[in-house]
Amino acid sequence: MPIRTALRARARWLSSILLSAVAGAAAAMAPVAHAAPDPNSQPVVSVTGGEIRGVRAAGVVRYLGVPFAQAGRFAPPRPAPPWPGVRPAVAHGPQCPQSSPVPGVALQPSSEDCLSIDLYVPEHPASPTLPVMVWLYGGAFVLGSNAQYDSPARLVRDGQVIVAVPNYRVGPFGFLALPELAAENGGATGTYGTLDQQAALRWIRDNAAAFGGDPGNVTLFGESAGGMSVCTQLASPSARGLYTKAIVQSGSCARSPLTPPTTQVAYQRSADYATGLGCADPATRSACLRVLPVDRLLDSPTTKLNTMAVTWTPVRDGIVVTDTPENALSGGAVRGIPLIVGSNADEGATFLALLDYARGTVPTVTEYTHWARELFGDNAGRLLQRYPASAYPTAAAAKERVLTDGFFACPAQFTAEAARRGGAHVWRYQFNDAPLPPNPVLPGAFHGAEVPYVFSALMGLPIPLSSAADRLSKNIQDSWARFAHTGDPETPAFTPWSNAGADTTLELGTDHVGPAGTFAAQHHCDLWAGIDHIG
Template sequence: MRVHIFTPRFEVTRWLVTAVVVTGLIAAVSPMARTEAAPTDTGSDPVVTVTGGPIRGLRSDGIVEYLGVPFAAPTTGENRFAPPQPAAPWTDPRPAITHSPQCPQASPMPLGMALQESSEDCLSIDIYVPQNAGDTALPVMVWLYGGAFVLGSNAQYDSPARLVREGKVIVAIPNYRVGPFGFLALPELAESTGGVAGTYGTLDQQAALRWIQDNATAFGGDPGNVTIFGESAGGMSVCTQLASPMARGLFHRAIIESGSCARSPLAPPSKDIAFQRSADYAASFGCHDPQTRLQCLRALPADRLTDSATTQLNSMAVTWSPVLDGVVVTAAPEQALAAGAAHGMPLIVGSNADEGATFIALLDYARATTPTATDYLHWTRELFGDNADQVLTRYPPADFVTPAKAKERVITDGFFACPALFTAEAARSGGAQVWQYRFNDAPLGHNPLLPGAFHAAEIPYVFSALMGVAIPLPPAADQLSRHIQQSWAQFAHTGDPVTAAFTAWPTTPGSTLEMGSDRITIGDSFARQHHCDLWSDIGHIG
């Protein structure tokens, strides 16, 4: 199926920035429709039987794809704001050659253009399997998508063909609920579910992981060798699963890309904070009375519930994220890691050199604004409160070419780089083995709108195609992509990411693998370059 997009005239700067962000393949943008290509391999369509019934896949690009396979029931009616329920079984082979709809979410595109259908019947999983897997049970890598917990779908990540084909791994990508659908938390919800509140998206992920445990062998996979990995909110999802006692035994290794477990605005809030945020959200729709507001919210159409500023990426502050409900998530991820939640587990933790560029593009340039020195001072004081003077002393606007560059560096260091370091430190103190990296490549060069190794810039190096579009990396960048894919695949196989290209990658504190298409080196100045001494004294960022 092809979607034809018509672009009426509107403010030119906003459109250009949005276009750059989309073509930059960042995780905070809804996917384009998948362009169906003719299968490149001959033979009958493969059929396997999974929980629920038989499914029929598609051979393409040297792998086999099984798309849109339901792992849970639709989340309508009483299943809205509730833990996922089993999918209804079927008898005849079910075509599994197209993605399911994405879970309900506001469109990030200009004028609200929808690039993918949304539905509450969205809890499906896409599975990518090597065509010639051999007789050895393969490791399974489960990707959890990003999007600030308000956006995202598995259709964005179509496809990981080269990682699957050459790495001899199975990649599975589940949908999970986002925004209020995934993270609404109210006392009456907790009372009706044994304390579960604001963790439905997290439970969706766990339901998918249990589905993998039950069905991996049907695809030639090893349920005893599962790696979870994700970027941005997907990285925080990995952190949340590490912190959840209900996820124990569902995975065995983890990769956290630009979504640190420590000091993040996406870190799980307390129940009291989440209850207040959700009560305010309900009241905005006229659902005020605690006795009836849950019924009131469940009666509203799904698209009405996404008509809220809280469901859009408008600032570095967030409303929706997994909640410390005491049942699904029992400790903040940083504290859980330090207490041994990942004891004995291999972890890869990393960040990108210019993370902040994405947010300047989305939150400033896409709104046809350029931060001034006054804007920068106001933003810093609003976001960091009592710590603002410390931040401004270390990042004075006079030290940067423009106030935008100062803001970009604060976001890079405070929201991503140092939290990645703190995550690695907490995990090591709790007995995990951690390899830390910094991604330094610039897939779009040093253009003025989205320069350098921006947030999510590494994703095109992990996947072969995104949003249904092949990724045309230049030769040196494509070689780096191969190195990353080889390392990630080896990590999934053995728990060790060190390859010939990434040799001498140590697990010692303070060491990072510096990834670039021009050079790959081991660095020891990460904390100093990103002013992590400053950020270590700030308990919560954002």
């Protein structure tokens, strides 16, 4: 395949990972509809709410768009209403409301009634009870849907696991926090998306056995904001007992802009948002916001990925989330629980593509210095001393290293350290593979690059990996599946992989897989250890 053709093909599935203008390649594409099979030959399962009919394909049985809860605006989820007869479960449900990454183009149908779950089950299970892996999608807490991750077929079929992917609310629909909403909901506020995830986990607990799953063997895994969602569940007292293991991919539990803020910070962010929509009076603003149409609620720069400083995240409301994930891990919230924590070698490349190149700008030394001072404040001097533009080929390269090290690599290090202090068993990795041919826009192991090594297709499109990359993909899937079965990710391809040693990571690439002990030095984590909050 010529390089130009390969790049075009890869750009299509990358649209489900990248969160803004890079997703333009998907603008002309809607999620692929699955052909309707003969309903009489398809499996029927009884779950909470009624019976559902799935569909067999590629050695996997899919049950798509199954309601697990019902959403009310700015309120915790409620039980989903039952349905009569047998409900076809052969198409994804609508995504939760969100701004399109491609202005003016809806990539898939959207509705506030969006709390559905997709399940992928081996057609020929090797055991009567299989582990369940629950994927929480990324998207900076403003984007994402389960339809984007619509084929974990090889992971499911060969790994003999069940994969479940729930939708959850994002943006203000998931994380608006106001004191009057807290008063309505027993103190819970700014955590509706987090509660959606917990409702899905409870649904899985109650229904896993119907699919041949083990409700006592549930692995949470997710990437980016999905990784932080995993972290938030680890920190939430109301999620205890709903999972047994966790994998955090490029979404650390420590010192991230996505870390749950205090209610004071969240209240101010939400009040500013409400004021911007003409709902400024505290006495009426929740009612004012509730009657606005969805498009008006999304008519705010806060609902788009415009900066590394974000507005919408889960909130430390004292009810659903009672502490930061870093403190919770350090305090023993996941004592004895197996964790995999990892990051990619060139995470920052994605954000240069989204926040600079997609807007037609290339960072200069002046711009880089201004960006660092604006984002890091009193810490900017130390940062610029460690990452001077003069030490890199370009100012863009310096900015990419800051983004990689400060927002992902060292937070992953701090996550692992906190979890170990709290008694968790932690395996660490660094993903080093470049899924794209050499190019100036998305080089190396950029943020999101490992996702197509876990899934077989994204947004209904097969993933065009080279034969060497496909072998690495298969090995990652085998490791993730073994972890789900046993709590240990070490496989013949990934050995030795120790869960001892604060700085030991398993480097994952097509040309090399093996342990390394230089991660902290490589990413200047001594500097970042002195910066309490990044972004």
